[in-house]
Amino acid sequence: MGSHDSTFTQASGAQDASFTTLDKGVIAQYYRVVSLEGLEESVARRLESVGMTRGSVICVLNNKSHGTDIIRLRETRWALGRSITSCIQVRHLDTPPVPNRDLSPESVSASRAQADAPQASLATQGKEASRG
Numbered sequence: 001m002g003s004h005d006s007t008f009t010q011a012s013g014a015q016d017a018s019f020t021t022l023d024k025g026v027i028a029q030y031y032r033v034v035s036l037e038g039l040e041e042s043v044a045r046r047l048e049s050v051g052m053t054r055g056s057v058i059c060v061l062n063n064k065s066h067g068t069d070i071i072r073l074r075e076t077r078w079a080l081g082r083s084i085t086s087c088i089q090v091r092h093l094d095t096p097p098v099p100n101r102d103l104s105p106e107s108v109s110a111s112r113a114q115a116d117a118p119q120a121s122l123a124t125q126g127k128e129a130s131r132g
Helices: 041-049 105-131
Strands: 019-021 030-035 057-063 069-073 076-080 089-093
Touching: none
Parallel strands: none
Antiparallel strands: 019 089, 030 057, 030 089, 057 069, 069 076
């Protein structure tokens, strides 16, 4: 296929069976973005600016038959029209992704708060003991 990772086979021009488009996604299933080919350039840039890049994980929250698809991308809900989701190539994930708890900003701040909590309580106990 060459250096460009394509969702189509060169010989027949047919779509690879392991890929689908986001508009055909099933509710509560996870998908990995393969490409944004076929979208208007400005739309593709906007999606990339909010984090929908190749490799991003998407969960389908609602998939109306002829209307808007609601997805979760990076902990944010998005409503996308059928004309957009029909151009987003995705691959189904068999198991939900496990978030990297060690690197997410929320987990770092939570782990710092937990680490500081015992020290704060010991300091508070020391002050109470010296008063009493």
